[in-house]
Amino acid sequence: MNDKSAPRPGGRSARIQAAVHQAVRALQQEQGRDGLTVPAIASRAGVTPSTIYRRWGDLAQLLADVAVEQLQPEQPPTDTGSFRSDLLAWLLQYFDEMSSSPGRAMLRDVLGTEGHAGAGKCDSFVRQQIEAIRERALARGESPVTADLIIRIVVAPLMYRILFASERPAAQAVEVLFEQVMNAGDT
Amino acid sequence: MNDKSAPRPGGRSARIQAAVHQAVRALQQEQGRDGLTVPAIASRAGVTPSTIYRRWGDLAQLLADVAVEQLQPEQPPTDTGSFRSDLLAWLLQYFDEMSSSPGRAMLRDVLGTEGHAGAGKCDSFVRQQIEAIRERALARGESPVTADLIIRIVVAPLMYRILFASERPAAQAVEVLFEQVMNAGDT
Incomplete structure (x- = not known):
C-alpha cells in the first residue's frame, strides 16, 4: 500500500x-x-x-491497494482446541481462498505491480495468522514449530503451485506438507 | 504465450x-x-x-510474451563434473538472475497477466534445466534427487522470498536449502 x-x-x-x-x-x-x-x-x-x-x-497501484485490503485477515484463525488442528484448518482455508478465481486475481494485482508493498503485506498477514495460532498453542503448553518453518515447508510450495503450475492444490497436498512440518518440529 | x-x-x-x-x-x-x-x-x-x-x-499480454522469451534458458546448465556441483551452480545463477531488477520485472510481467501461460512456461524451464542436470548425473552413475523434491525444498522457498519478501536471497540461503535437499535424497 x-x-x-x-x-x-x-x-x-x-x-x-x-x-x-x-x-x-x-x-x-x-x-x-x-x-x-x-x-x-x-x-x-x-x-x-x-x-x-x-x-x-495509476490503475495498477489502485487495484493492488484494493487487493491488499481484501487479503487482510478479517478475524483470527478459529480456535479448534490444539495447535495441530488450528494450523491445518487455517492452511486448508487459506489455500482454498488463494487458489480461487478472486484469490488468484488478488495475487495477480499485488505481484504484477511494480514497487508496490502489497506482496510484503501478504507475507505479513500470513505470518500474523500463524503467530496467532502459535501463541494460543504456547498458552496451552504445546510446542509449536516456528512460523519460518511453516512458511518454508508448507506455504511456499503451495504458493509456487498456485502461481506457476496454475493448479488448485488439493486438500490432500496441503495435508501431506502439513504432516512434513509437524514431523520436522518433532526432530 | x-x-x-x-x-x-x-x-x-x-x-x-x-x-x-x-x-x-x-x-x-x-x-x-x-x-x-x-x-x-x-x-x-x-x-x-x-x-x-x-x-x-493488449500491452500486458505482449510484455508477458516477451518476458517468457527472456526467461527461456539459452543453454543447458554448465557441466562441472558432478550432480552436486552442477545443481548448486545452476541454483546460484538462477536465483541471482531472478532476484535482479530485470528478473523481477519478468516475473511481474508473467505473474501479473491474467490467463497468460507464461507462469507455466517458467516452471517448465526450471524443470527442464533440473532434468538436464539429473540426466547427466544418471549417466555418470550418480543417484540424483527428483526434480519435484528440488522444486519443493529449494526453488519454492527461494521464489516465495523473492516475490513476497522482496528480498534478494543471499548465496548462503541458497546453499542452506541446497544442503537440505541433498540430505533429503540420502534418506
Missing part, C-alpha cells in the same frame, strides 16, 4: 479512499476486471479522475 | 513477432517499462498498433 493511501481514519482523505475502494469492488463484481478504467471508477465513487491519479498514480 | 503468438518459424507472422519483441526490448532498455505504449512499440517495429492489438490483445 502506498504511504499516500493510508490516511488518518475518519478524515476526508479516508472517506475518499473508502469510496474509491468500494467503487472498485462494486465494478469488479458487476463487470469483471477487464472493463475497469479510472474514469469509470471515479464516476462511481463521485470523485474526479485526477483525484485518483494524484493519490494512486 | 498465446497460441496466436507462436507462429511458424520464418513465416511472415514470425517476422512480425520478432520485430515487435525486439522493439519492446529496445524501448525497455532505453526508457524503462513505465513509458511503454502500444503506439510507441508499433512505431519502432514498423507495424500498425492494430497489428499488435489483433495479435496480442
